Amino acid sequence: MSFVDIGALEDIPAQGARVVRTKLGCVAVFRTADDRVFALADRCAHKGGPLSEGIVHGHKVTCPLHNWVFSLETGQAQGADAGQVQTFAAKVEAGRVLLDAAQLTTESAA
Template sequence: MSWVDIGALDDIPAQGARVVRTKLGCVAVFRTADDQVFALADRCAHKGGPLSEGIVHGHKVTCPLHNWVFSLETGEAQGADSGQVPTFPAKIENGRVLLDAARLQQESAA
Protein backbone atom coordinates (compact mmCIF):
# COMPACT_ATOMS: atom_id res chain seq x y z
CA MET A 1 0.00 0.00 0.00
CA SER A 2 0.98 3.58 -0.58
CA TRP A 3 0.34 5.69 2.52
CA VAL A 4 -0.24 9.43 2.84
CA ASP A 5 0.36 11.32 6.10
CA ILE A 6 -2.72 13.37 7.00
CA GLY A 7 -1.55 14.74 10.36
CA ALA A 8 -0.73 13.99 13.97
CA LEU A 9 -2.90 11.67 16.03
CA ASP A 10 -3.01 14.40 18.69
CA ASP A 11 -4.74 16.70 16.16
CA ILE A 12 -7.82 14.46 16.36
CA PRO A 13 -9.62 14.63 19.70
CA ALA A 14 -10.31 11.34 21.47
CA GLN A 15 -13.80 10.19 20.48
CA GLY A 16 -13.80 12.78 17.71
CA ALA A 17 -13.05 13.20 14.02
CA ARG A 18 -11.35 15.35 11.43
CA VAL A 19 -12.26 15.68 7.74
CA VAL A 20 -9.81 15.07 4.92
CA ARG A 21 -10.88 16.57 1.62
CA THR A 22 -9.94 14.61 -1.49
CA LYS A 23 -10.68 15.11 -5.19
CA LEU A 24 -13.27 12.37 -4.86
CA GLY A 25 -15.02 13.62 -1.72
CA CYS A 26 -14.55 13.99 2.01
CA VAL A 27 -13.24 11.29 4.33
CA ALA A 28 -13.93 11.38 8.07
CA VAL A 29 -10.99 10.17 10.17
CA PHE A 30 -12.09 9.05 13.63
CA ARG A 31 -10.07 8.54 16.81
CA THR A 32 -11.56 6.22 19.41
CA ALA A 33 -11.08 6.44 23.18
CA ASP A 34 -8.51 3.61 22.91
CA ASP A 35 -6.50 5.65 20.33
CA GLN A 36 -7.37 3.61 17.26
CA VAL A 37 -8.08 5.38 13.97
CA PHE A 38 -10.69 4.58 11.35
CA ALA A 39 -11.62 6.33 8.12
CA LEU A 40 -15.07 6.38 6.54
CA ALA A 41 -16.71 8.37 3.79
CA ASP A 42 -18.11 11.47 5.49
CA ARG A 43 -21.66 10.80 4.24
CA CYS A 44 -24.29 8.79 6.05
CA ALA A 45 -25.81 6.07 3.85
CA HIS A 46 -29.28 7.14 5.02
CA LYS A 47 -29.60 10.86 4.28
CA GLY A 48 -26.03 11.97 3.57
CA GLY A 49 -25.40 13.50 7.00
CA PRO A 50 -21.83 14.44 7.98
CA LEU A 51 -20.57 11.48 10.01
CA SER A 52 -17.57 13.55 11.13
CA GLU A 53 -20.03 15.57 13.24
CA GLY A 54 -21.50 12.45 14.84
CA ILE A 55 -20.96 10.98 18.28
CA VAL A 56 -18.15 8.42 18.55
CA HIS A 57 -18.81 5.65 21.09
CA GLY A 58 -16.67 2.54 21.25
CA HIS A 59 -15.90 1.63 17.65
CA LYS A 60 -19.11 3.17 16.31
CA VAL A 61 -20.36 6.57 15.20
CA THR A 62 -23.91 7.88 15.39
CA CYS A 63 -25.02 10.14 12.54
CA PRO A 64 -26.02 13.60 13.80
CA LEU A 65 -29.08 13.82 11.53
CA HIS A 66 -31.18 10.73 12.21
CA ASN A 67 -29.21 8.70 14.78
CA TRP A 68 -28.16 5.87 12.47
CA VAL A 69 -25.23 3.99 14.01
CA PHE A 70 -22.31 2.77 11.86
CA SER A 71 -19.40 0.48 12.67
CA LEU A 72 -16.10 2.32 12.30
CA GLU A 73 -14.47 -1.00 11.42
CA THR A 74 -16.79 -2.11 8.60
CA GLY A 75 -18.90 0.94 7.71
CA GLU A 76 -22.07 -1.16 8.16
CA ALA A 77 -25.20 0.25 9.77
CA GLN A 78 -25.99 -1.35 13.12
CA GLY A 79 -29.27 -2.53 14.61
CA ALA A 80 -32.46 -2.31 12.57
CA ASP A 81 -30.94 0.12 10.06
CA SER A 82 -29.44 -1.17 6.84
CA GLY A 83 -26.79 0.41 4.67
CA GLN A 84 -23.06 0.86 4.50
CA VAL A 85 -20.53 3.63 3.95
CA PRO A 86 -17.13 3.10 2.32
CA THR A 87 -14.17 2.54 4.65
CA PHE A 88 -10.53 3.41 3.98
CA PRO A 89 -7.44 1.74 5.46
CA ALA A 90 -5.87 3.88 8.19
CA LYS A 91 -2.98 3.38 10.58
CA ILE A 92 -0.78 5.20 13.08
CA GLU A 93 3.01 5.37 12.73
CA ASN A 94 5.20 7.42 15.04
CA GLY A 95 2.21 9.43 16.25
CA ARG A 96 1.10 10.27 12.68
CA VAL A 97 -2.14 9.18 11.01
CA LEU A 98 -1.73 7.58 7.59
CA LEU A 99 -4.37 6.74 4.98
CA ASP A 100 -4.03 4.44 1.98
CA ALA A 101 -3.43 6.89 -0.88
CA ALA A 102 -4.22 4.40 -3.63
CA ARG A 103 -7.60 3.56 -2.11
CA LEU A 104 -8.48 7.25 -1.75
CA GLN A 105 -7.92 7.69 -5.50
CA GLN A 106 -9.79 4.52 -6.51
CA GLU A 107 -13.11 5.05 -4.82
CA SER A 108 -15.26 8.09 -4.39
CA ALA A 109 -15.55 8.98 -0.73
CA ALA A 110 -18.82 10.85 -1.19
Protein backbone atom coordinates (compact mmCIF):
# COMPACT_ATOMS: atom_id res chain seq x y z
CA MET A 1 0.00 0.00 0.00
CA SER A 2 1.22 3.47 -0.84
CA PHE A 3 0.32 6.23 1.61
CA VAL A 4 0.18 10.00 1.19
CA ASP A 5 1.00 12.43 4.00
CA ILE A 6 -1.94 14.77 4.63
CA GLY A 7 -0.57 16.66 7.63
CA ALA A 8 0.40 16.53 11.28
CA LEU A 9 -1.73 14.71 13.84
CA GLU A 10 -1.67 17.85 16.00
CA ASP A 11 -3.43 19.76 13.17
CA ILE A 12 -6.57 17.73 13.85
CA PRO A 13 -8.19 18.59 17.19
CA ALA A 14 -8.78 15.70 19.59
CA GLN A 15 -12.34 14.45 19.05
CA GLY A 16 -12.50 16.51 15.87
CA ALA A 17 -11.98 16.24 12.13
CA ARG A 18 -10.42 17.83 9.08
CA VAL A 19 -11.49 17.51 5.45
CA VAL A 20 -9.22 16.32 2.65
CA ARG A 21 -10.51 17.31 -0.76
CA THR A 22 -9.80 14.86 -3.56
CA LYS A 23 -10.91 14.98 -7.18
CA LEU A 24 -13.25 12.09 -6.34
CA GLY A 25 -14.87 13.79 -3.32
CA CYS A 26 -14.19 14.90 0.24
CA VAL A 27 -12.78 12.63 2.94
CA ALA A 28 -13.27 13.40 6.63
CA VAL A 29 -10.23 12.51 8.75
CA PHE A 30 -11.12 12.06 12.42
CA ARG A 31 -8.92 12.06 15.52
CA THR A 32 -10.26 10.33 18.60
CA ALA A 33 -9.49 11.16 22.23
CA ASP A 34 -6.97 8.28 22.25
CA ASP A 35 -5.16 9.79 19.20
CA ARG A 36 -6.31 7.17 16.70
CA VAL A 37 -7.20 8.38 13.21
CA PHE A 38 -9.98 7.22 10.93
CA ALA A 39 -11.10 8.39 7.51
CA LEU A 40 -14.62 8.27 6.10
CA ALA A 41 -16.38 9.74 3.10
CA ASP A 42 -17.64 13.13 4.29
CA ARG A 43 -21.28 12.46 3.41
CA CYS A 44 -23.81 10.86 5.72
CA ALA A 45 -25.55 7.87 4.12
CA HIS A 46 -28.91 9.26 5.24
CA LYS A 47 -29.16 12.83 3.90
CA GLY A 48 -25.62 13.62 2.80
CA GLY A 49 -24.73 15.72 5.84
CA PRO A 50 -21.06 16.64 6.44
CA LEU A 51 -19.76 14.06 8.90
CA SER A 52 -16.65 16.20 9.44
CA GLU A 53 -18.93 18.64 11.31
CA GLY A 54 -20.36 15.89 13.50
CA ILE A 55 -19.66 15.04 17.13
CA VAL A 56 -16.86 12.50 17.72
CA HIS A 57 -17.41 10.25 20.74
CA GLY A 58 -15.33 7.17 21.36
CA HIS A 59 -14.79 5.59 17.94
CA LYS A 60 -18.06 6.95 16.53
CA VAL A 61 -19.31 10.14 14.89
CA THR A 62 -22.83 11.56 15.04
CA CYS A 63 -24.07 13.30 11.91
CA PRO A 64 -24.90 16.98 12.57
CA LEU A 65 -28.11 16.88 10.51
CA HIS A 66 -30.19 13.98 11.81
CA ASN A 67 -28.13 12.38 14.60
CA TRP A 68 -27.28 9.16 12.77
CA VAL A 69 -24.29 7.52 14.50
CA PHE A 70 -21.54 5.87 12.43
CA SER A 71 -18.66 3.64 13.48
CA LEU A 72 -15.35 5.29 12.59
CA GLU A 73 -13.86 1.81 12.24
CA THR A 74 -16.38 0.30 9.80
CA GLY A 75 -18.48 3.19 8.49
CA GLN A 76 -21.62 1.27 9.51
CA ALA A 77 -24.60 3.15 10.97
CA GLN A 78 -25.35 2.14 14.55
CA GLY A 79 -28.64 1.12 16.14
CA ALA A 80 -31.85 1.01 14.12
CA ASP A 81 -30.42 3.18 11.34
CA ALA A 82 -29.45 1.32 8.17
CA GLY A 83 -26.62 2.62 6.07
CA GLN A 84 -22.90 2.77 5.65
CA VAL A 85 -20.29 5.26 4.51
CA GLN A 86 -17.04 4.41 2.80
CA THR A 87 -13.92 4.06 4.94
CA PHE A 88 -10.34 4.82 3.90
CA ALA A 89 -7.15 3.32 5.30
CA ALA A 90 -5.46 5.80 7.65
CA LYS A 91 -2.50 5.63 10.01
CA VAL A 92 -0.13 7.80 12.02
CA GLU A 93 3.65 7.56 11.63
CA ALA A 94 6.08 9.89 13.39
CA GLY A 95 3.24 12.29 14.19
CA ARG A 96 2.08 12.51 10.57
CA VAL A 97 -1.34 11.38 9.30
CA LEU A 98 -1.21 9.15 6.23
CA LEU A 99 -4.03 8.00 3.92
CA ASP A 100 -3.96 5.20 1.35
CA ALA A 101 -3.13 6.99 -1.91
CA ALA A 102 -4.64 4.27 -4.12
CA GLN A 103 -8.04 4.56 -2.40
CA LEU A 104 -8.02 8.34 -2.83
CA THR A 105 -7.54 8.06 -6.58
CA THR A 106 -9.61 5.01 -7.47
CA GLU A 107 -12.64 5.12 -5.15
CA SER A 108 -15.29 7.79 -4.97
CA ALA A 109 -15.41 9.49 -1.57
CA ALA A 110 -18.81 11.07 -2.10
